[in-house]
């Protein structure tokens with residue numbers, strides 16, 4: 267059976283997934299530990315990418331070239347940009363763009379030079395399946411996450427959003443900066459620091475990928491408040507539950 271990679275940006279997220287790994291084995295490339303094994307009876311590899319576009323690109327290239335995975339799912343947190351994208355919601359990316367890519371006037375703003383495009387689509391079937399698993403898990407977020415944690419973060423009825431996710435090598439933590447991104451890219455739902463780099467590498471390799479993000483903040487002046495606690499108490503739990511539910515029902519061979 268073909269192997270699926272599940273990539274986390276942060277230790278806390280990987281830590282939540284590792285207990286689900288059966289028959290674990292390890293391999294190391296370029297200072298990264300790749301945790302191979304089975305999850306829900308399917309071959310997987312779990313790995314920490316580290317934070318930022320270069321870390322994500324290196325990890326994706328190693329997964330595709332050294333570990334020879336068939337598909338990559340990147341999980342983690344993101345700042346909400348779109349109206350109605352609230353803390354505790356989940357975003358499944360349908361397209362990804364590097365918001366800090368700017369080789370203008372040589373190339374249009376955001377376009378990755380010599381590729382002719384700024385937006386890289388995620389794999390439709392993989393994203394559909396993750397979106398379905400997300401809806402299933404959000405329906406009983408109360409039991410999965412716990413009323414107390416949800417109330418703590420002001421989360422009421424978490425929603426799924428699907429569309430454009432933008433990535434750049436900065437944690438967006440001021441209202442003017444997120445306002446500027448909204449103005450330049452009005453359809454952007456969320457901002458994070460890795461997804462579009464993964465997308466570019468997967469496009470080079472012709473490999474299917476998807477990006478799943480829990481909204482941890484609104485990319486404004488309070489974006490850093492409670493960030494680590496949110497990752498541990500909410501985002502990591504969502505990721506674990508959604509990935510397990512998706513793998514359980516996955517239709518790929």
Ligand code: ADE
Pocket residue numbers: 343344345436437438439457458459482483484485486489
């Ligand atoms: N990941 C989670 N929140 C983020 C933010 N505000 N900016 C960039 N990456 C993020």
